[in-house]
Amino acid sequence: MHDRAPQPVDRQLPTDEARDLFSLVRDLVQREIAPKAAEEEEAGRFPRDVFTLLSESGLLGLPYDSEYGGGDQPYEVYLQVLEELAAARLTVGLGVSVHSLSCHALAGYGSKQQQAEHLPAMLGGGLLGAYCLSEPASGSDAASLRTKAVRDGEDWVLTGTKAWITHGGVADFYTVFARSGGEGRHGITAFLVPGDAEGLSAAAPEKKMGMKGSPTAQLHFDGVRVPDSRRIGEEGQGFAIALSALDSGRLGIAACAIGLAQAALDAALAYATERRQFGRRIADFQGLRFMLADMATQIEASRALYLAAARLRDTGKPFSKQAAMAKLLCTDTAMKVTTDAVQVLGGYGYTADFPVERYMREAKMLQIVEGTNQIQRMVIARHLAGPESR
Missing domain, CATH: 1.10.540.10 (Acyl-CoA dehydrogenase/oxidase, N-terminal domain)
Structure with a gap:
């Protein structure tokens, strides 16, 4: 049958x-x-x-x-x-x-x-944005960022370098977090910076193993003047704003990861039901059937988790822990499912003639962006053990 x-x-x-x-x-x-x-x-x-x-x-x-x-x-x-x-x-x-x-x-x-x-x-209105928190020496430890914002009359002057910026060099506006005060998380302020601001430039895009169509680049702020009217929130509130954005952004990464995983499963199923070996479809061999069943189950479970977190957000309930869980599970699922999809296709899966090798390369990135999955585990554990835990 x-x-x-x-x-x-x-x-x-x-x-x-x-x-x-x-x-x-x-x-x-x-x-x-x-x-x-x-x-x-x-x-x-x-x-x-x-x-x-x-x-x-x-x-x-x-x-x-x-x-x-x-x-x-x-x-x-x-x-x-x-x-x-x-x-x-x-x-x-x-x-x-x-x-x-x-x-x-x-x-x-x-x-x-x-x-x-x-x-x-x-x-x-046709504009495209980018989010500028990470720096060359400040990734997971975002509160240690060094880009400076110095008040000069009714303006702020931004100096420093941001790194790993998706849409870097092509965005029309940048939400930028810079140090306006002392050390630590309480000295950071948020700004809305136009993409064509004088003194703002982008380095050549990074050469990545995947996501080649999405430019990721460093941004250099060489005395970029931003009027105080483009300061977002209060002075020193920037890090809290950044973390609030990341809670929602992590749900976006989770959803993207499951889209990628679903595409990989669909490609693997299509191949397995057409490819014949030993006189029958390879989808009829128990080893492959169990692999496909596991892939589908992991996707459904991960999708249910990100949707549950989304409903918490929609009803105004705390969802930070669930967002971290969703980002962790969904991106790990994407990595596992895309790797298994390559295995289902065998030698063909390792070639560019089929999309699953691209899916696998792209999935790796999702375990890193907007907080590595090790950081997600730290966030989850802090919610479980209490705010005083380190």
Whole structure:
């Protein structure tokens, strides 16, 4: 008896509006993203035209307030959109997640005047953002950042270098965290910096093992002047703002990871049901059937965890621990599933003729960005053992 063909993901969409939104997303994926994904990634081409289209379609501001051009969608819906985009091309799904992360500070901590002035263009005006926290010597230990912000009259002067910046050099605006006071987490302030600010420059993009279409670069701030009207929140509040953004951003990474894992499973299933050895489909051999069953189970369990965390966020409940758990489990799942997908395809899985080798290379990155999975374990343990634990 033959297995049935893989079925589309059964999305948990709470409203008719959300179901219509997914019809739009799937249409864009099938027409504009998936057909070109492999070729564009191999060539290392950044899909700015796709982000422009997503902005015009109202998909770059989904979890934000419609008063400023957002989509008023709960995180439960927004994250499933990210998963759908990432399954087609991780560069796009992750790019939307990073853009949402870069908007979080202004949307959550900016003044009404700042929000009215900047958010409409950021959420639906074709702009693309980036989030600037990490530095060459300050990654996991983000509170030790050295980029300086010195007050000069009504301006701030930013000097230093940021590292590992997704969309570095191509973004229209940067949410930047810089040291405006003493050492530690209480001396950091957030700023909204235009991408064309004088004194701001980007290094050549990093040469990475995956995500070649998504530029990652250092940013150099050589006396960049930023008016105080672009300071976000209070002086010294920047690190708290950064951590708040990362809680939500980690859910975005989790959703992207499951999109990538689902794409790998779909590719492995398609191959296993077509490839024949010893007179029958390789999907009929118990060893492979168990491997595929484990892959599917890991994906479903991980998806359930990130959606549960999203519902906590949507209802205003604490979700930091669950966000760390979701980022940890989902990205580890993506790494395991994509590795197993290569194994299912055997020698073909190791070639660029099939997408699973690219999926495996991309999955590794997800275990590192927005807090390594070792950092996620530290966050989870701190919630379990109490705030005084170190």
